[in-house]
Each structure stands twice: as C-alpha cells, then as structure tokens.
C-alpha cells in the first residue's frame with residue numbers, strides 16, 4: 283500500500299455542500315452521496331478518535347471518492363502503517379507465507395504466465411512481500427516499490443530489488459512483463475497518474491494485474507456506509523465500469539475484468555450482533571475461507587457461489603488484467619476478449 287496526500291494537503295476537511303472537482307477528470311460535476319463518521323485503530327494510534335468522511339460521485343467519469351483529508355489524518359494513517367503494521371510484518375516475514383494466500387497467488391501467477399518474455403515482474407506497494415516471495419519461487423525476477431521503510435527492509439532480505447519510494451520515482455522504463463497492483467489504487471491521490479506509471483514500466487504487450495475493493499459489492503450494497511471498504515485510507519472506489527474506463531484512458535486494453543468473494547461474516551455483523559469489531563470480522567472471514575479451501579464439498583459450493591457472484595458483478599474484490607497497447611494478446615486469452623462486456627455490468 284502506498285500513502286500519498288492530495289495536492290491540497292493543507293486544506294481542512296471540506297464541507298459536503300461545497301462544489302468539489304473530480305480528482306480524475308478535473309471537472310466540477312460531482313454530487314454528495316453520504317457521510318460516514320470513521321473510527322479506527324489507525325487514527326486512535328495518533329490520538330484522533332473519529333473523522334467524518336464525505337463521499338461524492340462524479341457525473342462524468344462515474345468515480346466515487348472521499349473528499350481530500352486533512353494532512354493530520356493522512357499522517358496518522360501513515361504512522362500507524364509504519365509503526366504497527368510493518369513491525370508485525372518484520373516478524374511475519376521470517377515465517378512461511380499464509381497457505382491460503384499462497385494458493386491465491388499461485389492461481390494469479392498461472393493467469394499471468396502467458397505474458398512472460400523478459401521474466402521481470404514489478405509489484406507496487408508490496409506490503410509484507412508475500413506475493414513477491416511466491417513470484418520468485420515461480421522464477422520471476424522480482425522488484426517493487428513500497429512507502430514503508432520497515433516493509434522495504436524485510437523484503438530486501440530475500441533478494442528482490444526494492445525501491446523505498448513512490449512509483450513515480452522508480453527509474454524503470456518499458457522492460458517489465460508484469461506490473462502487479464494489489465490494494466493500491468484506492469489509496470493513491472491520482473489513479474490516472476498511477477496507471478500511466480504502470481504503462482511506463484511495462485514492455486509493449488506486457489500486462490498489469492490489479493485488485494481493488496468493488497464499490498458494487500454485495501456487502502456495500504447491503505450495509506451502505508457501514509461497509510468496511512469505506513475506510514479513511516481509501517480515497518477512490520471503483521466498479522468494473524469505472525476501472526475499465528480509466529485503464530483505457532491510460533492506454534490499456536482490458537483482457538479480463540471480474541469480481542469474486544463475499545464477506546459473509548461482515549454481512550452477518552451488519553444484521554446480527556455476533557462479531558464485535560473489525561478484527562473479529564477479519565478473523566472470522568479468514569477462518570471461513572480456510573474451511574472452504576480445505577473441504578472438498580464446500581470448495582465446490584464456493585466455486586458455484588463465485589460463479590454466481592461474477593455473473594452479477596457483486597463480488598467483494600475486483601480483478602483486472604489489462605495489456606499495454608501495441609502488443610499482441612497471448613492466444614490463451616482469445617476466448618476472454620469478450621469478457622470486457624462483463625465490465626458493462628458495473
């Protein structure tokens with residue numbers, strides 16, 4: 283994850299009544315959606331109890347965003363990320379990767395294998411470095427950038443090339459087969475510029491693989507402002523349609539855009555007081571996924587539910603594979619050229 287502040291970082295939280303420009307298309311046609319009073323450990327760590335988040339939607343590009351935060355709130359989030367999250371990461375980096383994550387990462391790497399040419403893979407905002415560790419086992423020459431100094435130190439130890447800076451300062455041009463961006467674009471101040479950086483790093487015909495929370499997810503539709511993805515650290519919220527449009531604007535061709543998974547503990551928490559706090563929901567969700575992954579019948583059931591979710595476009599997480607224009611699509615994806623129509627459901 284990368285944390286950067288909006289250009290107008292010294293501005294206080296803006297009233298939801300003000301005319302606010304869309305940060306992506308730079309037009310003023312946005313309207314207020316709702317407000318959420320956010321409370322979280324990431325703010326409490328710096329002594330801030332709560333902060334009101336105002337959500338807006340652009341009528342031109344369709345993007346949903348929260349208005350620029352105060353510098354104080356952004357610094358509080360980063361301090362928590364660096365002090366707490368990555369101190370744990372240093373310990374965890376010495377232990378094997380979570381088995382569920384290993385299975386997911388291996389699935390994704392198999393999807394990206396047809397793009398291997400230079401053998402180079404770059405991950406932006408690599409966090410604990412688990413994906414890069416898995417990719418290096420698959421024979422990729424790995425590099426990545428990350429804003430957290432603690433995270434960079436723990437990942438450098440296993441041989442990846444590490445840039446402890448934002449992606450705009452990474453001096454790689456046009457030789458990466460793959461750029462991986464997991465849970466990053468919702469955090470950055472300008473996703474359009476972020477996509478242009480992915481484009482710069484990739485070789486012609488190279489692919490970007492993106493994951494981000496789905497604003498059209500079942501949990502968000504059912505729980506509204508209480509949904510956990512509406513977080514102080516998330517500045518932009520994407521649907522299949524809005525992410526596809528922005529990628530095309532940045533010179534990419536969409537190969538596949540889909541959504542997966544449903545956070546059942548979170549939805550239950552919204553209607554029944556059975557889980558107390560975000561951490562309890564996260565643990566319950568992890569246990570639930572572990573049970574699904576290692577039980578044959580439940581795994582079949584999970585595959586069926588995921589099929590239904592992907593057909594309706596309401597999965598918790600959004601996934602996109604897009605190719606830098608100018609290159610040919612690998613044959614394996616010819617059947618998926620029409621999957622772009624899935625994005626129209628967004």
Ligand SMILES: [Zn+2]
Pocket residue numbers: 304305306307308309340341342343344345
């Ligand atoms: Zn816009």
